[in-house]
Amino acid sequence: MPELQRAPEVVADTAADAAAVPPSPVELVRDAYGRLAREDEAYVRLARIRADLDGTLTAEQVTDTLMELRRAGDVSLIPEENQKTLGPDDHAAAISYGNQSRHLIAADGRRVDQLLAAQGTPPPSVETASPTVEPNPYPTATTAVPDTNEGMVVDTQTVAERLWNVEPVDFRPGTEILVPSGAKARVSANIDALRTLAVVTAQDRYATADEQAVLARWSSWGATPQVFDPRRDDWTAEREQLRTLLDDTGWAQAQRTILNAHYTDPAIAAAMWKATIRAGFTGGRVLEPGCGSGTFIAHAPSSAQMVGVELDATTAAIAAALNPSAQIRGEGFEKTTAPASSFTAAIGNVPFGDYRLYDPVHNQAKHSIHNHFIVKSLAMTAPGGYVTVLTSRYTLDAQNQRARRDIAALGDLVGAVRLPSTTFRRVAGTEVVTDILVLRRRADGAKPAPLTERFLQLENATALDDAGEDKGVPINAVYTDHPE
Incomplete structure (x- = not known):
């Protein structure tokens, strides 16, 4: 059978x-x-x-x-x-x-x-032990997608690398000034930065090193207000480009920055960090009010965990792209809330101006913006912490002691340096007399230091006026006591 x-x-x-x-x-x-x-x-x-x-x-x-x-x-x-x-x-x-x-x-x-397989995707090939049959690493056909930002067609691996493979790396420049000189060159660099930021934002990823180099040339609009003046025909082309890159909110914010968006020379930022470290800073959370694009953040020591506050949304986004390890808060400092003694230090170039911001907690005295920022920074810094600020000369030289008294109520003056009026001509496009102050947050109930008592006072000094003649001017007693 x-x-x-x-x-x-x-x-x-x-x-x-x-x-x-x-x-x-x-x-x-x-x-x-x-x-x-x-x-x-x-x-x-x-x-x-x-x-x-x-x-x-x-x-x-x-x-x-x-x-x-x-x-x-x-x-x-x-x-x-x-x-x-x-x-x-x-x-x-x-x-x-x-x-x-x-x-x-x-x-x-x-x-x-x-991940779900794309429709029509063939099953993956099975590897064999045959030494004569090898996969072709250079296929003759690749799937391509349009890169709308550059008007080109690139392979999907390049797009994937942009989307997934860009690692968050903080931009760490030297002390050279990256912002170009000349109004036209500044505006051109700003436009390039806006275009780069738009690409990074649209693709929801970190900026590459090359893109950070473009973003680092951003200087906002404090030195080039003429670009927003509709009467200036010589700026029409740049104005039209900006209008296509900024929505109504961004355009309005950009126009407001012409008042006080003057950034800091990197060499000065680095020197202020050295002074803060020399005074005793060893690390911790550090506040920068009015951080701009992050010059002080870029020069911070590795022991500092930076928190920057910036009103202009565009500038805040650039600061975040340049400093992904920092926390950047896109808001006005008058709206920033944090418990007292939240920071071990504060540092930065506070905005100058004879105007006042509403802050019912930290500016009940209605101080000018620069003094308001100093008082609030001190209040948010823990006792023993340092507040190093670049401020208007009128913080020290104002006839009215009220702002200095509120500052002295919270901290002691450790040191002060007056900078010449030309210090910011190159990087910020402005001339103004400024002071660097190093303050130490004092413990509640502690007696002010002798230098702080002198910080409250003014003395008469002699200076040459525009005609070259001697003229008596009031100057802070700290400088008359220490003319060096």
Whole structure:
């Protein structure tokens, strides 16, 4: 009797079966997050998640899925801390609960290794042990996508590198001035910085070293107010370029910066850090009020954890791109809240001006902006900490002692240096007499130091006027006691 043959086994085509089952909304949302997050558990704007899933899931399905993931503890949904950075799409995409609108999502891992296969993607090839058959490392056809920022077509690996592989590295320049001289050159550098910032922001990634070099030439508009003057036909081309790069809010903010956006020579910033370290600073959280694009942050020692505050949203974004390890708060310093003694030190070039900001906690005396910033910085610094500031000469030389008394009530003067009026001509495009002050936060109840008592007083001194004749002028007693 012939031997019966076993019937051939039927092997299920698992790939076909899997393809027949559509991915669930949870899988789709996780897949979108995995492709958009630049690193594991990074926060991604909900507006980007919704845009990515548009046409695949309805808005209601996305919302329901996100809430399901939240209830399961798989994702974190938080508000955007800097509300000024939010656009209409962000507000429309937000999920609200707990009396807060949530704009950002982070999942428990990107699951890059579990991303859904793109439609039509062939199954991965299986490696063999054959020494004669090797994969071609240079395929004849590659998928390409348009790079809208440069008007070119580049391969997807280049795009992926931009999106995922740029590491956060702080920009650390030397003491040379990177801002170009000349009004036209300054504005051109600012326009280049705005274009670079737009690319980095649109791709939601860290800036490359080359991009940081462009951003570091930003100087805001304090030295070039003429670009905003519609009567200046010689600036029409630059004005039109700026109008295309800035929205209405950015344009209005840029115009306001012409009042006091004068940045610090890097050599002076480095010298002020050396003075602070020599005085006794060893490390900790450091506040910089009015940080601009981050000159003091860039020259901070590694022991300092920097927190910068900057009113202009564009400049704040540039500071963050140049200094990803720092916390940059895009807000006016008058709105900055922090418990007393939150910082071990404060440093910076405070804005000058004979105008006052409303700050019911730290400026009840209605001091001018430079004195307000000094008093508030002292209040936020722990006893024993140092506050090193570049300020207007009128902090020391004003006839009215009121601001100096409020400063002396919180801290002692350790030292002061008066700089010549030409110090900021090159980097800031302005001439003004300024002082560097090193102050030490005093413990409550402690007696002021003798130098602080003299800091309150003025003495008469002789100086040459514009006609070359001797003229008596009031000057702070610290300088008459120590003319060196």
